[in-house]
Amino acid sequence: MRAVQFCEYGGPGVVHVAEVEEPHAGPGTVRVAVRASGLSTGETRIRSGELRGVVPVTFPFRTGFDAAGVVDEVGEGVTGVETGDEVFGMTAAATRGANADHAVLVAWAPKPAAWSWEEAGGAAGSVETATRVLDRLRAGAGHTVLVQGAAGGVGTVAVQLAVARGATVIGTASPRNHDFLRSLGAEPTTYGPGLVDRVRALAPGGVDAVFDCAGGALPDLVAMAGDPARVVTIAPDLTAAAHGVHLSHGSPGADPGAGADPLAVHGLGVAVGLAARGRLRVPVAAAFPLAEAAAAHELSETRHARGRIVLVN
Numbered sequence: 001m002r003a004v005q006f007c008e009y010g011g012p013g014v015v016h017v018a019e020v021e022e023p024h025a026g027p028g029t030v031r032v033a034v035r036a037s038g039l040s041t042g043e044t045r046i047r048s049g050e051l052r053g054v055v056p057v058t059f060p061f062r063t064g065f066d067a068a069g070v071v072d073e074v075g076e077g078v079t080g081v082e083t084g085d086e087v088f089g090m091t092a093a094a095t096r097g098a099n100a101d102h103a104v105l106v107a108w109a110p111k112p113a114a115w116s117w118e119e120a121g122g123a124a125g126s127v128e129t130a131t132r133v134l135d136r137l138r139a140g141a142g143h144t145v146l147v148q149g150a151a152g153g154v155g156t157v158a159v160q161l162a163v164a165r166g167a168t169v170i171g172t173a174s175p176r177n178h179d180f181l182r183s184l185g186a187e188p189t190t191y192g193p194g195l196v197d198r199v200r201a202l203a204p205g206g207v208d209a210v211f212d213c214a215g216g217a218l219p220d221l222v223a224m225a226g227d228p229a230r231v232v233t234i235a236p237d238l239t240a241a242a243h244g245v246h247l248s249h250g251s252p253g254a255d256p257g258a259g260a261d262p263l264a265v266h267g268l269g270v271a272v273g274l275a276a277r278g279r280l281r282v283p284v285a286a287a288f289p290l291a292e293a294a295a296a297h298e299l300s301e302t303r304h305a306r307g308r309i310v311l312v313n
Helices: 041-048 117-121 124-137 153-164 175-184 195-202 218-225 262-276 290-301
Strands: 002-006 016-019 030-039 066-074 086-090 102-105 107-110 144-148 168-172 187-189 209-212 231-233 284-289 308-312
Touching: 002 290, 016 290, 030 086, 030 117, 030 124, 030 290, 041 290, 066 102, 066 117, 066 124, 086 102, 086 124, 086 262, 107 124, 107 262, 117 284, 117 308, 124 153, 124 209, 124 231, 124 262, 144 153, 144 218, 153 168, 153 175, 153 209, 153 262, 168 195, 175 187, 187 195, 195 218, 209 218, 218 231, 284 290, 290 308
Parallel strands: 144 168, 144 209, 168 187, 209 231, 284 308
Antiparallel strands: 002 016, 030 066, 030 102, 030 308, 066 086, 086 107
């Protein structure tokens, strides 16, 4: 089958499609014929070598950890899903490999009828990450949550999940994305110098939690939260520990034999329910054919994509 990989650190040009052996479903997993899969900003940073001291890499490195497709193999012990079912979900962190013709999922849920394949293909990673961080922040009804980098792939989902929990959400983005954030239920503001004053004008009582999807402004974010324990970042900011901020990372099944993280399964289930009620969209910034994975990496590196970048089969 075809799979996207890279064999050395470098620019988008090191990304290529290779012919590899198909994976197969093992105990507790399912295999899908992939229709669409996501590309994360984090993986472009892994590919460039920026995170070589944080994320261990064995070459060739196969990319992608969220995908949507049609189940074609069901592993031992799996119930509630059959071949032919349409699902979306995540691969094990240790193996990844979702950007391919076939992928083995360790956490999955039925594909919402309201979502296209492109939306479903880019959904699971953002849903899992946003759920994990909002739970750590204990963000819910009556809270004011600041989402830094709210127009990106994770940010757009985090805004909607926080709103669904009853929180008031302030989201930072460039002015061209402000109307878009309002459509998701957030009060927008711009990032950059003066952020603290702008947020305090919108939330005179302060913010209860900060979800940082962008990085680069931790001192300001801590100042607004009043306590570093109320700030969680997913940006690979090596200064996070120095500021007392938790850097959240990971995905279900860090060990391919460990099975799915119950939190991830729960988060995907919540997403399905919200999607059925029209309360969760997965904005897609662009969709590229699998063979054009390098071009998708180029767009991701601009850091200006609104929503998820996906690869389609």
